[in-house]
Amino acid sequence: MSLFKWLMSLILLWVKLECSEAALSSDPLVVDIPNGKLRGRDNGHYYSYESVPYAEPPIGELRFEAPQPYSKQWADVFNVTQPPVACLQWNQFSEEKLQGAEDCLTVSVYKPKNTTRSSYPVVVLLHGGAFMFGGAASNGHEYIMREGRLMLVKISYRVGPLGFASSGDKDLPGNYGLKDQRLALRWIKENIASFGGMSDNIVLIGHSAGGASTHLQLLHEDFSQLARAAISVSGNALDPWVVQQGGRRRAFELGRIVGCGQPTDSVELKKCLKSKPAREIVSAVRSFLVFSYVPFTPFGPVVEPADAPDAFLTQDPRDVINSGKFSQVPWVVTYTTEDGGYNAALLLEENKTTGETWIETLNNRWFDWAPYLLFYRDSKKTIKDMDVFSRDLRQKYLGDRRFSVESYWDLQRMFTDILFKNSVPEAIDLHRKRGQSPVYSFVYDNPAVSGVGQVLSNRTDVFFGTVHGDDFFLIFNVGALRKAIRLDEEIISRKFIKMIEDFALSEKGILTFGECNFQNNVNSSEYQVLRITGNGCMNEHYDQFL
Structure with a gap:
């Protein structure tokens, strides 16, 4: 090949690469982050970038360890569809x-198509x-995307024994799921601007265990560097099913069930446990259930020892709040x-x-089952x-x-x-005494046609009132529970989403x-x-707190 032809081929290759780069940079589905470029999906009225890894897969030697930031560099455009x-x-x-997979630590980003704005809370x-x-x-x-004013990020985190088994010491401290959430929040803070998100206008929201998790994240002093505000819906850190005792006993029982014999120590x-199939470890959950799915949280957050590496929570949440060493950001705490x-x-379901x-069986088993149903067993x-x-x-509650x-x-x-309501005024009272940022609360009183009550009881002849999720599922739709919503719920849904948007933007x-x-x-x-x-x-308004 002559020198001229060789130079021309190099020039053509350079032009081709430059054109490809230009095409990628102008493609709204392609986002550039430190790991490389990723490509999302066009869903008509919004874009999605799903299953973006934020941590190394928590498998093998990384099982039962604090998550490690995702480090792989993508040579090609990474598909996140x-x-x-x-x-x-x-x-x-x-x-x-x-169900599910052990390799699961991802975030999913949803961005509305809105020609009137280039960035979103x-x-x-x-x-x-x-x-x-x-x-x-x-x-x-779908509800949030149809409004077209908010960017949404969903976090996947470890749950059950893989996320929360704890021996109560530094060798198996627990709270891995909470540590996953925290690493994901850091990832979002550092990367969301690349998707068109406002990194200084982030609101964290969660429901039930997600609401309690949101509160626990807020109890870190530096949470204000990750989010502007937080909303805990029907769940906060003071609920009795959240931070529990007895973790060490359950961890060693878990080992016994999966064939670890009687280990001499947590090491x-x-x-x-790292050597056992993950599916065996998770299937062992059924051995911790007294009947049906009771208790509903056999593995959850714990107080870790102070010498635990990467400790997330080393004091009872009440002690953390009383110390005043928590993040000063506006917080909303709710119940139905x-x-x-x-x-x-x-309990209405037939045995x-x-x-x-x-x-009916509860009449003969109340003293056996009540501590598990209401979480005072330990x-x-x-x-x-x-x-x-x-x-x-x-x-x-029942008299005779x-x-x-x-x-x-x-x-x-x-x-x-016991499980949801009493903790709300208690939490607010502690926060108002030790904090400076606003603390708000709402109670939702508007029964859905169908909800968690009907699903768990398998009955439609009982009126349950406004149950768990009746408000939250108007923000984040759940098709299995809410096939359709009423006109009044449509209005409430839009108000909730506008409330979150304004909260994110309010200085x-x-x-x-x-x-x-x-108030x-x-x-x-x-x-x-x-x-x-x-x-x-x-x-x-009530004259006094509990």
Whole structure:
């Protein structure tokens, strides 16, 4: 080949590469981040970039370890068009209980098409599922995308024993799922501008275990560097099912179930658990259930020892708040009027072995089952203490009546109070005493036609009221529970999404819902909550906190 032809071929190659680069840079589906270029999908009225890895796969030697940032460099454009895979789990709401994959640490980004703006405030979602199940794909994004004003990021994090098994010492400290969330939040802060997101206008939101996770993330002093505000819907760090004791006993029992024998210490236990098939470890969850899916959180957050590497939580959340060493960002904490429909409703289901409902069986098993249903099994020092507490609860809510379908509403009220409602004024009271940033609250009082109550009980003849998720599923649609929503719920849905957008953009943390302004509980002697109903909203004030 002559020198001239050789030079011409180089020039043509250079031009071709330059044209390719120009085409990629002008393609809205191609995003450039430090790992390289990735290509998303055009969904008509929004773009999606799903299953983007933020951490190294937590497999092999990285199982039961704090997540490591994703380090691979992509030579070619990386395809991110596959829906996120759920982390390996034993799922209460699935007929095929064992599902998901161990390699699951990804974020999924959804960007509306809106010619009137070039950047968007960002809402980051932490899914619920009792720290045991659920996934980024379990909550839909259609409602948010149709409004066209918010960018959404969903985080996948480890759940169940793979995410939360803990021996209570530095060798197997636990909280891996919470550490996943935190690493993902850092990834979002560093990369979201490349997608068109406003990195200084991020709101973190979660429901149930996701709401509790959101609160736990906020309890880190530097959370304000990752998000501007936070919303905990029907779940916060003070709920009794969130930070539990007894983790060490459960971790060694897990080892015994999967064939680790009787390890002498947690180093040996961890080594053995790393060698076992992940599916065996997760399938062992059924051995921790007393009946049905009770307790709904056998593995969850724990207080780690101070010497644990990469520790996430080394004090009880109440002590963290009392210390004042938590992030000063605006926070919203909520509940529904009948949140306890999860998990009280499952007691209405028929026991296929005996033919009677679980609630009828409860009459003979109350003292055995109540500590698991209401999460005081490990917090009471003696069996006598447990029995006294169980007896007092039953007397307070049911008096001398038997557990039955007729007394179900009082049982559900008990579950609502203990598992979800009582913690809200307690949390607000602690925050208002030790914090400076606004703290808001709302209660949702507008029953859906169908929800968690009907699904868990497998019944349509019982009125459950406004149960767990009736509000949240108007923001993040869940087709299995809500086939369609009413006109009043359509209006509420749009108001919720506008509320989140304005919250993300507000420099002073002001919060509004439609025509209603939330009242700040900080520097207030009254407990203030906004009640949202199908007819509107109204502020309620109570003379004192609990």
